[in-house]
Amino acid sequence: MKEKIRALCKEKNAVIFAHYYTRPEIQEIADFIGDSLALAQQATRVHADILVMCGVHFMGETMKILCPDKKVLIPDMNAGCSLADSCKAEDLKQFIEQHKINSLSCGEGRGEVLVVSYVNTSADVKALTDVVVTSSNAKKIVDQLPKDAKIIFGPDHNLGSYINSVTGRHMLLWNGACHVHSRFSLEALLQLKAENPGVEVLAHPECKAPILAQSDVIGSTKALLEHTIQSSAKRFIIATESGILFEMQRACPDKEFIPVPPEVTEGVGCSCNECEYMRMNTLEKVYACLKNESPEMIVPKETAEKALSSIQRMLEMS
Secondary structure (H helix, E strand, O other): OHHHHHHHHHHHOEEEEEEOOOOHHHHHHOOEEEOHHHHHHHHOOOOOOEEEEEOOHHHHHHHHHHOOOOEEEOOOOOOOOHHHHOOOHHHHHHHHHHHHHHHHHOOOOOOOOEEEEEOOOOHHHHOOOOEEEOOOOHHHHHHHOOOOOOEEEEOEHHHHHHHHHHHOOOOEEOOEOOOOHHHEOHHHHHHHHHHOOOOEEEEOOOOOHHHHHOOOEEOOHHHHHHHHHHOOOOEEEEEOOOOHHHHHHHHOOOOEEEEOOEOOEOOEOOOOOOOOOHHHOOHHHHHHHHHHOOOEOOOOHHHHHHHHHHHHHHHHHO
């Protein structure tokens, strides 16, 4: 199957992109591996007719927004994202309007608000956004916003809380979350720390505050990967989606990575915390989408133009 996929890529001048959280076999056949925005930016630099985004739906949208003249395929159109799905555009629009009214009634100037959205959102939400952020540049961008600005941050409440804590801001947070990063077990983490004294804990800022409070390094998926490569330490406890462990182990074969398990549900525990949406990407689906050149990601022009503006503003500020 891998040989057939590579043959189709050559035949159709196609390039495969895979997120860190996809299955190991998907990462093995990818031309580029990374987080969502980095992959979309990389897509703008390749000379290819077809781009295959192995990730989730909003990642395909972002790639299409940045590469409107290229055919963007995703292996499974049903691969969604709990975080992106927690913030519908129509609900966010109503939320924004409500807080504009509140600002006016409280005598806070013209009642305008700035909307800062995490990149893990739909194109429709990005179109309502003033500036997009990633987990790695959110602090830098929020620090540049006017000190007296009223800011709505969404959709990740955990990330927003973390950025508030490190910037001293009081952003109004949308109550959304990544179902994977929200279910790490604090009890299991504390036990792992007790069993492995002195071992660093690395966590993604989408995790809940109690997990972050027990962590030594907090950063984006890429930042955590780079830390493990650069560190002289040989063992790490990892609190992020377990797909990254494949790339960490491949980059550092002489090091050990201990995943923090999720909370026990329905009497069944698991040593790894996986995103079932990312696991919807399979070799068979990658082959099929290349062969049939479907499903193709389409973003309405007006939505894409508005969303692109918020992404470009982020790139300028970071």
